[in-house]
Amino acid sequence: MAWVVAVASGSVTVPAMAQHLVTTQKLDWRTAEKLAALAVEDCAGKGWSVTAAVVDPTGHEQVVIKGDTVPLQSLSVSYRKAYTAYSYGQAFDKDTTSALIDAHLSGPPNGALNTIPEVLFVPGGVTLRKADRTVLGGIGVSGAPGGEKDEACAMEAVRKMQPEFH
Template sequence: MKTKFTKTLIFVSALAATDIAGAQDSDQPVMVEIRRLSMDTALTIAKTAIDACREQGVQVSVTVVDRGGHPQVVLRDVLAMDLSLEVSYRKAYTAMTFASTTSSLEDRFTGPFSVGKLEKVLLSAGGVPIQASGETVGGVGVSGAPSGETDENCALAGVAAVEMDLEMASF
């Protein structure tokens, strides 16, 4: 019995070693380079969004998240409600996750157990993905304006402020 177990263990180990060796021969690189927004770029997006909303007489909160959904820059104008901080984060996270404006997702998930019921996901206008050369590198969310349309226009202004720089970045 012990001999049979030992033979089986040796066979399984040899099989696993073969799979590992085969994986090393694949075309996959050992390391993967991941592009991220610089802090200055993220700050420019957020500040431009704040300024765009101020021009319309609205004070808002803005969150810029990186490609992993982690807050990189968070700004809240003086009179923006505290709740707008969390809402702007969720909009940014959702836009980054789905690589789509949150306004285009508003009617997409309507079932009782749909993706829209996840904790960080918010399907409300005001979130915009940040893309460079077709790759999503983050998201920006704006909250606090009287309408989601205004929130989204301010977020779009923020992304537009760095759009040329993002496209010119070498990938």
């Protein structure tokens, strides 16, 4: 079965099934792994053991790299920072969890958005984007002595990997 679509220059036949497919771009696992490793290495070079998590456009963890001496909670915190950077960065066109916080996009004064299990408005998450601003996912880092330090490591990894996000 096919659909016939009228266009200005005539008509085009399009397979009916193609009308129902959605294509999503994401990083391949090797690139996601390299990105997370770079963030962990950058922080390690500064003396901080961290966990880095990368989420894909479904919001699920694609890669997690845990430093050797980070506390257990860094696993969930890095994921939640990545998830927040991805989902809210996309929704509000911001590139970091710090930018979301600075724009006061963390929800109503009662903090209701922070009650959503995956959401965490804490510095340390970066929205992953192609040059045309298409969102590919997010990276979150946790374990450095302060969210701004986590975010700096994530940003440095993204800066180094950005040319590979095509």
